[in-house]
Amino acid sequence: MTTLVNNSVLLPRWQVDVGEPVIALDALPSGRGAPDALVAGGSEGALRVFDPDGAPRYERDLDDALLTVTASPDGTRIAALGMGSRRLWGATDGEALHSEGTEWSASAAWDAKSQSLAVADGRRVRVLDRDGRTRWSSEQMTSTVTNVLWPRGRLRVAASSYRGVTIFEPDTDRITNTLEAPGAISGLTAAPNGRWVVGGSQDATLHGWKVTDGSDFQMSGFPATVSHLAFEAGGRWMACESAEVLTCWDFSGAGPTGRAGVVLTGHESAVAAFAWAPGHRQTLISGDRTGTVLVWRIAANTKPGDELRPVGGLRDDDPVTAISTGRSRTTPTVYIGRRTGRIDALTVT
Numbered sequence: 001m002t003t004l005v006n007n008s009v010l011l012p013r014w015q016v017d018v019g020e021p022v023i024a025l026d027a028l029p030s031g032r033g034a035p036d037a038l039v040a041g042g043s044e045g046a047l048r049v050f051d052p053d054g055a056p057r058y059e060r061d062l063d064d065a066l067l068t069v070t071a072s073p074d075g076t077r078i079a080a081l082g083m084g085s086r087r088l089w090g091a092t093d094g095e096a097l098h099s100e101g102t103e104w105s106a107s108a109a110w111d112a113k114s115q116s117l118a119v120a121d122g123r124r125v126r127v128l129d130r131d132g133r134t135r136w137s138s139e140q141m142t143s144t145v146t147n148v149l150w151p152r153g154r155l156r157v158a159a160s161s162y163r164g165v166t167i168f169e170p171d172t173d174r175i176t177n178t179l180e181a182p183g184a185i186s187g188l189t190a191a192p193n194g195r196w197v198v199g200g201s202q203d204a205t206l207h208g209w210k211v212t213d214g215s216d217f218q219m220s221g222f223p224a225t226v227s228h229l230a231f232e233a234g235g236r237w238m239a240c241e242s243a244e245v246l247t248c249w250d251f252s253g254a255g256p257t258g259r260a261g262v263v264l265t266g267h268e269s270a271v272a273a274f275a276w277a278p279g280h281r282q283t284l285i286s287g288d289r290t291g292t293v294l295v296w297r298i299a300a301n302t303k304p305g306d307e308l309r310p311v312g313g314l315r316d317d318d319p320v321t322a323i324s325t326g327r328s329r330t331t332p333t334v335y336i337g338r339r340t341g342r343i344d345a346l347t348v349t
Helices: none
Strands: 010-015 022-028 036-041 044-048 056-062 066-071 076-082 084-090 096-101 108-109 116-121 124-129 134-137 148-149 157-169 174-191 196-202 206-210 216-219 230-231 236-241 247-252 262-264 271-276 283-288 293-298 311-317 320-325 333-338 342-348
Touching: 010 311, 022 247, 022 333, 022 342, 036 271, 036 333, 036 342, 044 066, 056 293, 076 108, 076 116, 084 116, 108 148, 116 157, 124 157, 148 174, 148 262, 157 196, 174 206, 174 230, 196 236, 230 271, 230 293, 236 271, 236 320, 236 333, 247 283, 271 320, 283 320
Parallel strands: 022 320
Antiparallel strands: 010 342, 022 036, 036 044, 044 056, 066 076, 076 084, 084 096, 108 116, 116 124, 124 134, 148 157, 157 174, 174 196, 196 206, 206 216, 230 236, 236 247, 247 262, 271 283, 283 293, 293 311, 320 333, 333 342
16 A cells, blocks of 8 residues: 655656566656656566556567666667567567577666667677667676666766676777776666766675776775665766665765765665656655655755755555656656556656
8 A cells, every 4th residue: 555755745647557576667758858658677578668648558578587678768769688588679669670599688778879779798798789789799708797888978888797897989899997896796877977987886885986097986884785876967966775775975076085975764674776856956766675665855055974864755565676767857757666566657746
């Protein structure tokens, strides 16, 4: 049962049930400022697309255990990746564009212009064209690639594996940076301006690098593995989770070294997912393993070392498994996926 903690912060829009645990969600841009559609991936490999009003558009299947889904920024392509399969569809009608077998593949990222898709493929990084054909592949890395992203948008690919992050330039087939870490990287993010790359480690630390010179910093003392990290659109604040606590770090100026984090307290169980709200700089939505969703706002006068409490949210006994925020700034929306298969679309006010 859902109970609103503050119904002026999250307003219900629509609700659907996909019939299996929700593994991944991604907003599908509709263009011209219109509300986003939604792509949802279930644990058994089903991929479903919903129109902005929640009406089902179509369903496709990966025919594999699904690990992630991603929609292109221009709203024309959807990719799904799994334990041994990768498929690409046209977003409007679900036309099959490409399908192939892969190694374990749990991370994918489109470039800013929706022309290239970087994917983890076992111990390699591959860059695909917009129709799914491989146009570049790295040499084998030291271990399975856990995360891929595009610092600065479209020219370089950052990939994490055991003991660090490698930054590739696919067009020249060269490595531009090797950023070393003491252990396995479980989560990865980059600042919007590409200046910083930050990884969460399985040894309960946070490791960050300045891309221009490779200088690094490390934050320790987290109670558990740091798996989820994300910068807000303005690039000042980066959030990460560890157990039931979220922490936001100030990356303005010279970065977070020597600064305490802003601690967000209110969850009573481990945080399972979170996302920054578009059009609401410094508004964060998080969900935990008991089903609670909380909303946080970092004010202009918030400073390192502060402790914040949530401004609202909702209580539920259905564990949160995925969160995504829409890309439309005119209709800010958050999508909450749950273990039973329920998805809630809510407007962020």
